Amino acid sequence: MQQITEFDPSAFLATASNKPGVYRMFDVKGELLYVGKAKSLKKRLASYFRKTGLSPKTAALVARIQQIDTTITANETEALLLEQSLIKASRPPYNILLRDDKSYPYVFLSSQDSFPRLGLHRGTKKLKGRYFGPYPSAGAIRESLSLLQKTFKVRQCEDSYYRNRSRPCLQHQINRCKAPCVGLVDEQEYAEDVRHSVMFLEGRSNALTDELNRAMEQAAQDLDFERAAELRDQVGLLRRVQDQQSMDTEQGNVDVVAAAVSPGGACVHVIMVRQGRVLGSKNHFPRVPIEQTPGEVLAAFLPQFYLGGAERELPGEIIVNDTHEDLPVIAEALAQARGHNLVISHRVRGTRSRWQTMAVNNADMALTGMLANRQNIQVRFETLQEALKLDEMPTRLECYDISHSSGEATVASCVVFGPQGPIKSDYRRFNIEGVTAGDDYAAMRQALVRRFSRIQEGEGKMPDILLVDGGKGQMSMALEVLKELAIHDLTLLGVAKGVTRKAGMETLYLNDPQVELVLPGHSPALHLIQHIRDEAHRFAITGHRARRGKARNTSPLEGIEGVGPKRRRELLRHFGGLQELRRASAAEMVKVPGISKKLAEQIYASLHSD
Known part of the structure; x- marks a missing residue:
């Protein structure tokens, strides 16, 4: 039986190169433990074998090393790209691993039809039409499609289903489609609904709302109250989305990425902003086997997220909540891989600062919730089983x-x-x-x-x-x-x-x-x-x-001092109805003409006094 010799770091480092490249660490069985990249291979690898200052998990990795292979590259950018390729192929246990490698979905608007359809699309963009997005998840995109279906009633059925209809389907019966399949809407009216849908998807919500408000007032003057009511409902739905998207600027394609780290794990929260509108966000819980700072987690997460195989559309800017020496190299590699310039920012102001704060808060909250669910709730159920002397732990x-x-x-x-x-x-x-x-x-x-x-x-x-x-x-x-x-x-x-x-x-x-x-x-x-x-x-x-x-018909606005018929009318017009007004905050009410901060707080308190 061949005797296995112990790995000699001194002999290895004596011949290691000072050039940039990638290194791979193997255990005694020849299994890959870790893949890393370095601007100077010799300096980076020497840091693993210093006598003091290693974290316990890094020391555990070093104790298992039996062999190290290196690959020299022309520059650090090429090293980063090769590193991500190797991580994707081998998924080493000591690397930070991002498990979600699915591509982002888009909203697709067909262009070859007289009556175009809206739908969810994921994958290669082979179909003729426009693609809006990307969105962070299928849930986020379905929420937008549901809103558009309620508001503008553009069809979302597949072409095979659409072309074989002889009578309206259930979507028409519940007032979510104008049934172009059986000729219940003309092309001009339908095209206007498609144009409004495109304005919303492009992030021009304020312009769209103003246009609908003018049309509503004109319809009321023409005594077309049915049309005015329909437009009022559309404005109400759009106002609700605008209230949720309080940081809508109608400019800027940005991804905001924030990392939160604790002894129990890590969470990276990604917020996607397109045309200044927050499309949604998503939590990622990468496997973090070695003790990391938020900056180190981000430096490992960003290349995998954007270069890990899934086709993700790059924004013009990525905002992060911590810095790392590798971020300039990552930005260069992303730009090289996707063919356009990209900036990774850390110190930001104004609206971008609010996006950054929101991402940090969400990452902290998601990580806390994940750890609480995993540790505390299980303990509570086990304790309840003991207290009630049950044979098995209750599950419902x-x-x-x-x-x-x-x-x-x-x-x-x-x-x-x-x-x-x-x-x-x-x-x-x-x-x-x-x-x-x-x-x-x-x-x-x-x-x-x-x-x-x-x-x-x-x-x-x-x-x-x-x-x-x-x-x-x-x-x-x-x-x-x-x-x-x-x-x-x-x-x-x-x-x-x-x-x-x-x-x-x-x-x-x-x-x-x-x-x-x-x-x-x-x-x-x-x-x-x-x-x-x-x-x-x-x-x-x-x-x-x-x-x-x-069950009560009296408007709650009638009993508020300082809110007369004119201000009631302005409030209801701005928010599209009492239900949407109840959802609004005092800060949002101040945007209505004639409503001061003090009066807005009084209205909010009255509407929520019960």
């Missing part, structure tokens, strides 16, 4: 709560939690009818009967634990419903506020109103119960307020 918790105002507009809520946190897609609300006003027991009974009857019919999943927000009465009502529906083996937990009605002092009942469960105030299981109880309470109140507000 449901909690119910009732909300009303003196019996008016009673709403019951159902929220669902799993080991990864809230499962919001499974949340449900029940409008309670036919019970005595203020009878919470009857309301809870109706909600539980409706919910669990549907589950028995195969609609939905049975929870492992059922929580009801209330005392012994609510607990008894839930037990009665489960008995009537012959539902067994379901853990029932009643959550009642204690005598002091303070968080941490709740009284818990387990499967029987006479059996109290006592958990210490610091228990993770109690924190989980409080979390789901508070979420059920919030969800019930939100539903109740929406139902109550819908």
